Amino acid sequence: MKKPCTVLIIFIMMFGVIIKTGCSDRKYISSRSSSQKITIGFSIDNLQQERWYIDKDTFVKEAEKLDADVIVNVAYNNADTQISQVKDMVAKGIDVLVIIPYDCRKAAVAVNYAKKNGVKVIAYDRLVLNADVDLYASFDNEKVGTLQANAMIKAVSKGNYVIINGPSTDYNTVMINKGIMDVLNKYIKAGQIKIVKQIVTKDWSADEASDSIAKLLKDDTHIDAIIAENDTLAAGAIDALAEYHLISSVPVVGMDADIAACQRVVEEQQLMTVYKPISKLATAAADVAVKLAKNEKITFSEKINDGKYDVPYLKIEPLAVDKENMYSTVIKDGFHTVEEVYMNVPKSQWPEDKNK
Missing domain, CATH: 3.40.50.2300 (Response regulator)
Structure with a gap:
């Protein structure tokens, strides 16, 4: 008889979100050793708006607190550049890709490439269509x-x-x-x-x-x-x-x-x-990225349809x-x-x- 899963619900007051770890429909397999340091690839479409600097700095700071390295690439409003940068980060051995897509459709190429190479993917703030990301972290x-x-x-x-x-x-x-x-x-x-x-x-x-x-x-x-x-x-x-x-x-x-x-x-x-409380989003996304890299099973009560798949949705209120x-x-x-x-x-x- 299969032993039932126990779900641990952690309410993080400072985040304003609920993260559940334990049971999940998604099973992750990774060849990384538990002794290896986690590396997260953060792909940003541009830094034209003031807020993206805050997202970037907050995310990196939180990830480093959790003993993870972050590679940051900026595509400067070019979908092809973003795809190329993601492929390069995958080649460097990232465990998780966090992507702010420039083009919600073309970015699926980058997501699919990462997933085929065993990299988990978080769509940050913006949804990637028809890509079945591991998590969409954004506002309502x-x-x-x-x-x-x-x-x-x-x-x-x-x-x-x-x-x-x-x-x-x-x-x-x-x-x-x-x-x-x-x-x-x-x-x-x-x-x-x-x-x-x-x-x-x-x-x-x-x-x-x-x-x-x-x-x-x-x-x-x-x-x-x-x-x-x-x-x-x-x-x-x-x-x-x-x-x-x-x-x-x-x-x-x-x-x-x-x-x-x-x-x-x-x-x-x-x-x-x-x-939009950016610090809540960036901090929560970094926390989940590290959990994904550690193969901790994660589920969220909300889902959103990306055009083809219902994907987990970490939703924060504006x-x-x-x-x-x-x-x-x-x-x-x-x-x-x-x-x-x-x-x-x-x-x-x-x-x-x-x-x-």
Whole structure:
């Protein structure tokens, strides 16, 4: 008679996630010796956005705490380069590949190559389609869109909306847009809201976002609200609005809570942003990567379909951030300091530190 598995559930308070080790549907076989040091390959698509530096540094720091080495490669927005770099890391003997895919479809080539060579794979922040990764570690991206749309509806319940999406190569844009439209559809059907333009940008380009909004304004398109899928796109939109002296008239929302966006929020140039606690994601992903390398069986209660397979999903909740809760979220978490966020605001208007 087969002995039943015992599942150990570890609740890690500082992560805000539940990791279960013990039983799993996935069985891992590795030829590595228990005495060998674990090596993780971290493949990053680019370092253009501020947040990726935080992801990288936090992940590496946590992995090193767990006595693992990390090889970091940056593909600089090139799918072929990313595939080549992954193959090189596999040749160097990595135990686990953690990949932020530039192209959600082409990255499957890199994932399949790694898996065929006995390397476990974590898709980090962005899903790789049709690849059956060992884990997808990310935020609830549909909720990101829901938070953005709800905030905008509260500010502008009627009028012309523009949605600025990220690139088609990033599947997060699909999920964020779904969250947005799930909220807006009933207002569209009621005739309260009209989507005058859905813009798709390449590589999350602020310049493309700015040029697209400027063109609409030049063509006398009336815009009441702009939902930008991240803060880089929001910055581009706000630059265009500034040229037409419309910053105070057209609310803009974004995502990532980068420092410039947080400054715009408290200065009332941007309505809100969505804060994704990156340290939780990076720390949890590093912890799971080491467990995978050690062949510890891991299962998660959530799954997500990658187009072909249902893959385990480590999901972390995002938070809506506006001027009112900036201190209790982004600043309290240590993501940014009060001095950084409020540097352009008179000190008499800074929020009080309730811990003093």
